[in-house]
Amino acid sequence: MEVTRKNFIEELENVKRDLSKCCFVGFDAEFTALLTGECFKHRLFDTSEDRYNKIKNEVSNMIMTQVGLTMFEYDRDTDSYTATGYTFHLCPQVVADIDQSFIFQASTLNFLCQHKFDFNKFTYEGLPYLSKVEAVKVQTYLENGLLLKDHARTLSMDEERQLQQYCSQVSKWLIQNEEDTIYLDVESPVLRYLTHMEIRSRFPKVLTTDSLGNSKKVLVYRHESVAGANNAPESQLQENLMKHLLGFSQVIALLETSKKPIVGHNIFLDTILLHNQFIGPLPQEYTKFKQNIHKTFPFLFDTKYISYEMSRKLSYREVWKSNNLQDLYEFFSEGKCKQLRKGVNHIKLSREFKDNQTYHEAGWDSYCSGYCFVRLGHWIASENRGSYTTVGPTETLTALAPYCNKINVIRGAITYMSFAENDPPRHRPPLLHVKALAQRTINIGQVASALAGFGNIDVKPHGRRTALVAAVTHQTVENILKNFRHSKEYRISKYSVYRHSAAGTVVVWSGALITGSLMLYFLHKQLK
Incomplete structure (x- = not known):
């Protein structure tokens, strides 16, 4: 299911329902840029902290344009999973003095074009979002009455003209018409809020509220004595506006409060962008970044890391081509895993993806990540119990618990980044x-x-x-x-640190000098 501005409100209720019933969530994201260049190459020297420090100042120019979520619900009666997928299209917004920006790399544009990325949905229908830091700022502006002033300065000429037309309509209606009410069609939620505030300011006796039958209409009452007259509380208007401005961030909040396990594939960079886009600017301290992510998403799984560890159990002829997502998914979905040739849980989609579905589309990839997670968990659980029969989600998650919050580090000095504890020691050979x-x-x-x-x-x-x-x-x-x-x-x-580093040399020579000085002191004392 593709989710844009057109159907977000109705689909949000479906997301809430599916999230409440699922046992875990598949996740994937597509970006506007990739970190390229010599300084961003994956090097064997790098720890995860080194990687974080290299890229933390660069990702502020990158955003997620698509987020895929697939909810996997388990049916105990049939020992099967039903997967319900969503592809959310996102687009930055401007509100008050918050003007979200990003870069599109030419290479990334080419890549997205090859995979049939819909740029119209991104620009015209993409969902807005706010980080937690931005949301607090906007809420403060609303409560202090500053949003109206700040946003008015950023209105386009068309928006200013529309706002003036709405006020003119009300003015003419009050003078020339005897009807008790008038409806104004206001498409933009931000402009709708401004229209409420401007009309109330210019015409103190009228009452305004959003139409019950159509939230895009502003209903204006001539005065309070009109039957059924209702003046929507300003707090309610602010709440409606905040819901719009938060947009997809409401889904992130649902994931946070649900505490459901989230499964992705090779999600090191995803976690950094999740922080920057939905929590707030990346902290300078690596440990603080890990704390913030772990608090928001306490149960993260990376099928890239799990498959890397599990590949050691297979012979050269048995193992998958590579553990990129497509090869891994096809390895399991085509029945190539000998360990899972019997007793596997059936996994079905609640609704089919579109006909031209390809990899690198966030919704499909989130399904593939979750699919591989079920198969990897089944494999490990079956080995633990010594028999290959169907495995429920509780046993699957228990079997995969040792891999929880361990995120793959590509070609680094360590194999994974740990969100729940200290990162592992260096595993590479000595330098x-x-x-x-x-x-x-x-x-x-x-x-x-x-x-x-x-x-x-x-x-x-x-x-x-x-x-x-x-x-x-x-x-x-x-x-x-x-x-x-x-x-x-x-x-x-x-x-050797002591032989080959400047600091080590200083320590060695300092030790030698101190030792020599002490020996001379005692020798001098004895001779004396």
């Missing part, structure tokens, strides 16, 4: 220290070329004549050390 013997200034490109044949590595400068090398496997490290043992170009050894 190598390279010193150029034949050059006064080390050439990083030449070092990388010389070592690339031994395995997957990364190289970074460590000084004028030195560099550090990170490798994927211990075998690569041993091969490099063995082959460069007698090299006349480079001296390569395992990196």
